[in-house]
Amino acid sequence: MTKLVVLALAVWLGVGVLIAQSEDSIKAKNLKEVMVDATYNSADAKGLEFIPSGKQKNSAQNGIDLLRRMAIPQLKISLSDDKVTTPAGEPVAIFINYIAASAQELEGLKTTDVRRVDYFFSPTDQRFMGERNVVNIIVQAYQYGGYTKASFYEKFLTGLSNSASLYSKFSYKKMTYDMYVGTANVNTRHQGTSVADYFRLPQTDGSVMNIQRLQTLRQSKYAYNSLPVSFRAAYSDDNFQTKNTFGFVFQETPHNNSTGSLTFLPSAANKYEYSTHADSRVRAWSYNGSFNFSFPNQYTLFFTPAFHYSRINQNSAYTASAMQQPVINNAKETSYDASFFAMGRKIFSNVHYLFLRGFGGYDHHNVTYGGNVPSLDKIIERYCGMSVQYGYYSNKISANLLFGVRNEHNSVNNNTLKTFYPFVNANFGWAPDSKNMLNISFSYSKEPMNANLKSPNVLQQNELMYYTGNPMLKNAPNIMANISYNWTPVAWLQIAPFAQYYSCFNREIPVYTPYMDATAVIRKYENNGDHYRTQLGISLTAYLFNKNLQIQLAPEQMFYRSTGYYDLSCTPFLFSGAVTYYLNDFYFSGYYETRSRALWTNSGTFYTGKSQLQIIAGWAKSDLNIRIGISNPFRKSWISATSSFDTPVYSQRSLRFDTTSHCSISLSATYTFGYGKKLSRNNEVGEQGGAASSILK
Known part of the structure; x- marks a missing residue:
């Protein structure tokens, strides 16, 4: 509560000072400059419109970098992996x-x-496929021509880490062709985990045997290579548009090895050694299409078919001097999936919208396990559903209500589970003017789960731990409610408070029980307990000195609560900030995030990540952009995160080692050159993913 009071006072005082300052600063500006700034951000009941400045566009090296530099209050972009979400953590669908x-x-x-x-x-718009939070980047289109863009990134002080890509587009009349090829390579000796396991095994005489297993990482080697290639052809006229993308990606992890010491307490002999060796290879092919039809009288139809095929080879071996033979778990998987989404829309009187959606899919996974426990998994998932939605959309008020049903038919090795459930989405928006916008949303649905959680096979992890899935797991129902407000009191200041409530009921969680006459422990997934999360936060963004200085501050307070098998709670406070300054063709930026703390939804794991600090400087002119950056300059430790959980039979404490939080220096560059009389630069093609894996992990 004290943190919330301090946060509220700081925001109130800060806003008061900034608005008071604006009265003098606005007087000093001429009328033309005020008009240009005022178009930067405008709102109506449907959403928000942002106009990037020339400095922001010139200094950005890619689309995510542009969104980060625009400091859009409705977006949160992670420094470690560039993941884009809402401030409350909901996924955001990005369109071009x-x-x-x-x-x-x-x-x-x-x-x-x-x-x-x-x-x-x-x-x-039906082309957004019913997504709830959408960013649509509008790119200028030309009649014909093309361009090629080369991108390069290299990271130093953490081992080999680089990526490069080449993208080319060519348009002629109504056709557009895109080609993408990329590569990513990682080779480091600073990745792995140290784990402290605590076993409490009940004995037949009523006593409890307590065993501590301490696995301490000493050396590791991790290597990863990826080569994606894709091609897309698009056609567009006034009433019909289609785009068809074909992709292939090759990924391999030739080394994911570690060695270290192993200690058991109590034990007379504590000097054990362990080693792990793992490798994997993935080949994936994909097709993604979209077809948009426009008919008279404001009827439209949108259809998206997709197909993915993957082949995965995965090998792992655990060896310890405390064991007579190694634990070997090898798997080969062949999987494919096909799906479709169709959406029709009719507009009445320009403000009344009626939507009808249909969707379906078929997933097939064949997994062959080798090693200590040879077995075969055949997993088939079928689903279909439909929804109807009514919406009222005007400039000041928008409201919509969606009701749908989904049917699932899943089988794992002839064990069948059928599920039928409804889902509901509702949204209300109000914008009295272009500087204020309120949005409230509510949803009810069921959480999907990975197919690998349903495998009935029992695999061994180490000397005392086994794990399996559960074919009878059920999807967990969940409720989510959001409220957000966007206020632009003056042209150079944006204020965006938000709140979210989320609850997940009877979720699937790992449960640990004694195994093999209480000489070991087995992990199995079951439906048990609820998870509740409440989040309060605000984003403050200021553009000063003719937008040469940009500042963004975003504090937030979290409230977690878990019931059932994992009965616990936590209330972490988080903060992130960013500062950017432009000086002619040069730009300088600094980003900071406090350490992340969370209680995971589908377990009782407390997770704590390290804070992140990043400072970059760059130069951009014409089509060349060169940048150098330093991350976490004062940190020498390779520890990136800690996690812990407790159960009646088993508890764990772990340290995660990798390069994401260590001091590093990065160098990146992009160069674009055009050809032809007029260019068409929109909807670049990219890597297409394969089918999801069902290998038990």
């Missing part, structure tokens, strides 16, 4: 000119061609 964009497509984006960025709450 109304076409869903992958991370690689955003990497190839020519940011100087961006004209505006729209943020929508439950948008009306």
